[in-house]
Each structure stands twice: as structure tokens, then as C-alpha cells.
Amino acid sequence: MIKMNPHFAMLTSSYLFSRIAEKVNEHLKQNPDADIIKLGIGDVTRSLPEVSVKAMKRAADELGTEKAFRGYGPEQGYDFLRKAIAEHDYRGLDIEPDEIFISDGAKCDTGNFLDILAHDISVAVPDPVYPVYVDTNVMAGRATGYHHGRYEGLRYLEGTPDNDFIPTPPSDRVDLIYLCFPNNPTGAVATRDQLQVWVDYALGAGALILFDAAYERFISDRNIPRSIFEIKGAKECAVEFRSFSKTAGFTGTRCAFTVVPKVIRAADDHGKRHSLHALWNRRQSTKFNGVSYPVQRAAEAIYSPEGKREVDERISYYMRNARLIRDAVQRHGYNCWGGRNSPYVWIETGTDSWSFFDRLLYEASVVITPGVGFGRMGEGFIRISAFNSHENVEHALRRIEKAL
Ligand SMILES: Cc1ncc(COP(=O)(O)O)c(C=O)c1O
Numbered sequence: 001m002i003k004m005n006p007h008f009a010m011l012t013s014s015y016l017f018s019r020i021a022e023k024v025n026e027h028l029k030q031n032p033d034a035d036i037i038k039l040g041i042g043d044v045t046r047s048l049p050e051v052s053v054k055a056m057k058r059a060a061d062e063l064g065t066e067k068a069f070r071g072y073g074p075e076q077g078y079d080f081l082r083k084a085i086a087e088h089d090y091r092g093l094d095i096e097p098d099e100i101f102i103s104d105g106a107k108c109d110t111g112n113f114l115d116i117l118a119h120d121i122s123v124a125v126p127d128p129v130y131p132v133y134v135d136t137n138v139m140a141g142r143a144t145g146y147h148h149g150r151y152e153g154l155r156y157l158e159g160t161p162d163n164d165f166i167p168t169p170p171s172d173r174v175d176l177i178y179l180c181f182p183n184n185p186t187g188a189v190a191t192r193d194q195l196q197v198w199v200d201y202a203l204g205a206g207a208l209i210l211f212d213a214a215y216e217r218f219i220s221d222r223n224i225p226r227s228i229f230e231i232k233g234a235k236e237c238a239v240e241f242r243s244f245s246k247t248a249g250f251t252g253t254r255c256a257f258t259v260v261p262k263v264i265r266a267a268d269d270h271g272k273r274h275s276l277h278a279l280w281n282r283r284q285s286t287k288f289n290g291v292s293y294p295v296q297r298a299a300e301a302i303y304s305p306e307g308k309r310e311v312d313e314r315i316s317y318y319m320r321n322a323r324l325i326r327d328a329v330q331r332h333g334y335n336c337w338g339g340r341n342s343p344y345v346w347i348e349t350g351t352d353s354w355s356f357f358d359r360l361l362y363e364a365s366v367v368i369t370p371g372v373g374f375g376r377m378g379e380g381f382i383r384i385s386a387f388n389s390h391e392n393v394e395h396a397l398r399r400i401e402k403a404l
Pocket of ligand 1: 042104105106107108130180183184212214242243244245251255256
């Protein structure tokens with residue numbers, strides 16, 4: 001019999017979403033007429049921008065002609081999209097188009113990036129955390145055990161109300177650090193000074209920061225940095241992941257990108273220095289064949305004036321939901337984070353996460369996400385997502401306010 005990768009045996013099952021589904025199904029069995037509203041999901045609900053749909057159709061038409069047909073594209077992405085991103089997203093930040101790698105998702109890229117790093121590096125992840133960072137490291141064999149909701153072998157950077165869910169660097173050295181701002185699940189955003197502390201730490205420790213900026217487009221406060229590359233020294237120690245998923249409704253269409261500065265070096269066993277950019281390029285050209293041409297044209301279209309307008313309208317739509325959620329829970333005396341510059345609202349429940357989940361499910365037929373599913377430090381919190389229609393959010397909030 002074929003032998004499995006033993007590291008997969010170490011993974012705990014994806015308990016969070018299966019337990020949510022079980023509880024919802026049970027509730028529906030007992031109350032077949034319950035009109036459940038889901039405020040737990042991280043998927044968007046608004047359509048693709050019209051400019052993207054048009055661009056995709058035009059591109060598909062091109063592919064249907066002998067003259068304009070294109071086969072395999074560049075594994076790193078088409079120049080037209082890499083240039084648009086450099087010009088619009090990184091203007092003034094000294095990022096070259098060829099430092100941008102187009103991909104089919106920030107989720108895949110954050111996981112795949114581990115391919116080019118040594119097995120025996122020390123890894124620090126936030127807690128609470130987007131679970132992909134943890135599970136991909138477990139799959140890569142960096143966990144030696146699992147106790148009380150944490151893997152031995154990984155370092156956890158604790159987010160608490162005291163640090164506003166923005167962990168500070170550890171006192172000792174780690175090699176790889178995951179940061180995510182605006183944060184999923186807490187909605188926290190880091191200031192320039194807070195990010196500078198991390199960059200200085202990474203430069204001092206010779207560490208690499210993997211900076212997940214999948215929710216960057218939700219930042220409206222001009223003082224909050226949108227990119228790690230706005231921080232002095234970050235080009236020498238950070239890789240940035242971004243995505244069109246939440247920005248422009250590409251969760252199903254799939255398009256994202258990763259910025260790997262050319263100056264970053266990684267050492268081999270003999271201390272010889274190698275370009276991280278060259279390693280990632282080698283990895284991508286071997287294991288990836290690029291994002292489809294129509295999808296890259298659709299992504300390019302959001303940088304047009306009309307595209308920007310459509311994206312802005314969608315972001316404002318979701319942020320109105322976030323504001324309503326924040327206002328409602330604060331009116332009832334709950335502490336909350338996020339919901340500003342971020343589509344997630346993180347709420348301190350005063351009870352354990354699952355009891356609060358049960359209360360909202362049974363008394364309001366509303367589904368939220370228990371914070372403990374994002375790590376031990378998430379216990380006592382819940383996440384509510386702004387990705388929904390205004391009608392659903394208003395309706396759900398009326399029910400929640402009655403239940404509280
Ligand atoms: C922090 C974070 N990064 C990345 C992703 C996934 O992005 P993509 O759809 O580009 O794979 C998500 C999706 O929920 C996310 O929350």
C-alpha cells in the first residue's frame with residue numbers, strides 16, 4: 001500500500017466549520033422553518049465588477065480566433081497585469097513588475113511559499129490566526145505534537161485585548177513570521193510604527209516576514225499602511241501576498257499575486273546566499289502554469305477608472321454592514337475590534353465562544369464564527385463578517401439585538 005505523508009496524521013481535523021455545519025443542521029432538524037442568516041462566512045456576496053466581466057468576455061472571444069489565440073502564458077503572469085499592479089498598487093514604493101508573481105490565490109501562495117524554505121526553520125504564527133498558515137506548516141512537518149489547541153514546534157504570537165490583537169516580536173529569534181493586516185479574524189490593522197517594529201526585528205534576526213494583505217482594499221484610513229513595503233527596510237525582509245478575491249469578488253474566479261523583492265537572500269546549508277525571488281520563480285515555473293488569460297484581463301480591468309469605481313462601491317457596501325454590526329454590538333455594551341478598515345468585526349462575548357454561538361443560533365437563527373476556531377486566544381470571542389447583503393445584515397442584527 002502507498003504510504004501517506006506522515007505529517008498529515010498530525011493535522012487536527014477541520015473541526016470549526018464541520019462543527020458549525022453540524023449544529024446548524026441539528027437546529028434545522030428541530031426547527032424546519034428557521035430562516036437561518038449566515039454572518040460567519042468569509043466569502044463575498046456581491047458580483048464581479050461589470051468591467052471585469054466585459055474584459056473576460058473580450059478575452060474569451062480573442063481566444064476563439066486563430067489570430068489572437070494564446071496557449072500557455074508566462075508562469076509569473078502576463079506583463080499587462082504585473083505592470084498595472086506595480087503602477088497602481090505600488091506607485092512610489094519601488095516595486096518592479098517582475099517582482100510581482102500572479103497566482104490563483106493568496107491561500108495557495110502562502111502555503112506554497114514553504115516549498116522554498118528549509119525544513120528546520122523556526123516559525124511564528126499569530127494566535128488567533130488564519131488557519132492556513134498553521135496547517136501548511138504542519139503539513140510541511142514542523143509540528144511535533146498537539147496540546148490544548150496548539151502545535152508543539154510552532155511559536156505562537158498572542159493577540160489579546162491588551163495589545164489590540166497586534167502581537168509584538170518575541171524576545172528570542174524566529175526565522176519566519178506570518179503577519180496579516182487587516183487581520184482575519186480580528187479585523188485589527190497595524191500602524192506604521194507597529195509594522196516598523198516587526199521589520200526592524202526581522203532585519204536584526206535575519207528573519208523573513210510573510211505579510212498577508214488580502215484585505216488591503218478595505219483600509220480607508222490614510223495613516224494605516226496598505227503595504228508592508230511602505231515600511232523602511234521591508235524590501236530586505238518581507239514578501240507580500242494580495243488577492244483580488246475580497247477586493248473585486250474573485251473568490252470563485254481566482255486571481256491573486258505575491259510580491260517577492262529581488263534583494264532578499266536565503267542561505268543554503270553552507271551559508272551561500274541565494275535570491276529568494278529566483279527560488280520562487282523556479283518553484284512557480286516548475287509547479288504552476290499561470291492564471292488563465294481571461295481572468296488576468298478581468299483583474300487588469302479593475303485598475304481602469306470604471307473598475308476602481310465599481311470596486312470602491314463594493315467595498316463601501318460591505319463597510320456599511322461592518323459599521324452596522326459594530327454599532328449594534330457596542331450599543332449592547334460588548335467590546336469589539338475591527339469593522340473599521342476591515343470587513344471583520346471581532347467581539348468579546350463574556351462567555352466561551354461556543355456558548356455564544358449556540359445562543360445566537362438558537363435564539364436568533366444567526367450563524368457567526370466562534371473565535372476559538374482561530375486559536376486558543378480566540379476563546380471568548382466571535383467573528384462576524386460584513387460579507388452579506390444589507391437586508392440580511394439588518395435583519396440578523398434586529399434578531400441578535402432581541403436575543404442579547
Ligand atoms: C487572510 C487571508 N488570506 C488569504 C485568503 C485567501 O485568499 P485567496 O482567495 O486569494 O486564496 C483569505 C480568505 O479568506 C484570508 O482570509
